[in-house]
Amino acid sequence: MNSKDKQFLSSKFPDFVPIVETDATTTINKIYYSGSIFVSATDFTFICKKFDLAYKIPWSDIKLFKTKTGIFSNKIWIEFGDNHSFIFSSTSSDSVNSIDVLSKTIHQLKSKPNEVDAKKFIEENKSLKSKISKYENLLLEKEQIIYDLKNPINEEAIHNNNLNDNIITDIANDSDSYIESFTVVGLNYEGRREKLKKMINSMKKNDEFIFLYDDLKGRELKEELEFENRIFEIADYESIPGVFLEKEPGNEYDVNAIKVMVSNDYGNFQIGYVPREIASYLSSYVDNITSCTAYVYGGKYKEMDYFEDKIKIGEKPYGLRLDLFYHH
Numbered sequence: 210m211n212s213k214d215k216q217f218l219s220s221k222f223p224d225f226v227p228i229v230e231t232d233a234t235t236t237i238n239k240i241y242y243s244g245s246i247f248v249s250a251t252d253f254t255f256i257c258k259k260f261d262l263a264y265k266i267p268w269s270d271i272k273l274f275k276t277k278t279g280i281f282s283n284k285i286w287i288e289f290g291d292n293h294s295f296i297f298s299s300t301s302s303d304s305v306n307s308i309d310v311l312s313k314t315i316h317q318l319k320s321k322p323n324e325v326d327a328k329k330f331i332e333e334n335k336s337l338k339s340k341i342s343k344y345e346n347l348l349l350e351k352e353q354i355i356y357d358l359k360n361p362i363n364e365e366a367i368h369n370n371n372l373n374d375n376i377i378t379d380i381a382n383d384s385d386s387y388i389e390s391f392t393v394v395g396l397n398y399e400g401r402r403e404k405l406k407k408m409i410n411s412m413k414k415n416d417e418f419i420f421l422y423d424d425l426k427g428r429e430l431k432e433e434l435e436f437e438n439r440i441f442e443i444a445d446y447e448s449i450p451g452v453f454l455e456k457e458p459g460n461e462y463d464v465n466a467i468k469v470m471v472s473n474d475y476g477n478f479q480i481g482y483v484p485r486e487i488a489s490y491l492s493s494y495v496d497n498i499t500s501c502t503a504y505v506y507g508g509k510y511k512e513m514d515y516f517e518d519k520i521k522i523g524e525k526p527y528g529l530r531l532d533l534f535y536h537h
Contacts, residue, residue, distance in 0.1 A: 214245035217258040222265060225249055228348065229311060231304035232444060233285075233297040234502065237262075241448050241502050246285075246297060248308050250315065253287065255297070268315050276309040278302040284388065298502070298532055300445050306340035307348060313337055389491065389533040393469045393503075395481035396528060405527050408449070408475045409505060418447045418505075439512040443505055449473070449529065452503035454483065454495050465492040469531065471503070480529060491533075498535040506530055 218225060227247040234243045235255060244257030254265045266289050273288035283305040285297040299305050314330055314337070331337055331348060341348055396402040412418060451473030460466035467483040480503075483491060507525040514521045 213258040214256040215247075217261075217263065218245075218247050218254065218256050221256075221263045222254070225252065225254065225265075227254075229304050229307045231299050231301045231308075233299045234448065234504070235295055235297050236500055236502070241450070243444070243447050246299065246304075246308070248311060250311070253308075255295070268312070269319075271312075274309075274312045276305050278305050296534075298504075310337045310340055310348060387494075387535055387537065389487065389531075389535070391484055391487050391531055393481040393529045393531060394484050396526075399479075401478070401480055402526055402528075404476060404478050405480055405529070408471070409443070409508070409527055411475045412449070413443075418443050439510050441507070442509040442511075445504055445506040445530070447505050449503045449505060452480070452501055452529070452531070454491075454498060454501065454533075456492055456495050463488065465489050467492055467495060469503075469529070483531075491535075494535045494537065497537070498533055500532075500534045502532045504530045504532065 215230070218227070225247065226249050228250060229246075229248045231246050232243075233246040233255065234241060236242075242255075242257045242260060242262060244255055244259070244262065247254045247256060250268075252265050252267050253271065254263070256263055266287065270289045271287055273286065275284075275286040277284045283299045283302045285295075285299065285305060285308065287295045287297075289295075310331060313334075317330055331341075396405065449471065452469065452471050455468045455470050457466040457468050458464055463485055465485075465488045467488045469480045469482060471478060471480050482488070505527060506529070507527040509522065509524045511520055511522055513519075
């Protein structure tokens, strides 16, 4: 969790009491924002301190809420107000599942306010309870949940002064829109991984990323490592701009081959390929891609060595994971 986002949340909404919090990215006017989601019993909030972005949506305004969790990608879809929508990507399936549990509890209580006890509802609903892991005690024991659910505050959505209703993307409303997530392959050829590392290092120097353990020292860092086990310098929800796909019909090994390209202020080169099994059907829809987000993974990290009782520094090769939105 980005501590700067949390501080920004407190400054914007001092009375906000988060129950679940997680990293997240979203697209607004085709611009990618990496930030944090903070959820209370009354509001769903997205914060991106880097761009002074704060968006708070009361649960009462949310008309549709869906989640999808997987190995590489965890999604949250929200529709609210007058046909507005958000799609969020998170690295944590635990927190996305917990937010899903909370949303279902709120919906149930709203439909039968005099009959439902939120805590009892979660405990008795096996399908919901099975989704909760590290947030289980927090969701089941926090009295604030029960109090806020039974004493809702009727608030309007609060927008950052720099925003307006037109910035909300409508991609989630498109019934023909599809999502595809995959790891880029072929980085070990033609010096592509070295080019990627050089690009990321240049972006680091220009403060394009927020470093996860930059402000964590001593005991604080140890506590974080006990919880996360390993912390990378760059979070895997940070993205690289200017990544796009390009078909390569002349490829001698695969007529459906799709190259992954990058073109931005830091470089212009091929990073790799779409995996063959995905390219076999995606090649028909390359021209229909509405957004392509390239998330960074790997790099320097810190982890706890429990045998020597000290923090060690390591490094893994950088790679990219792509999230595509496209239509048929």
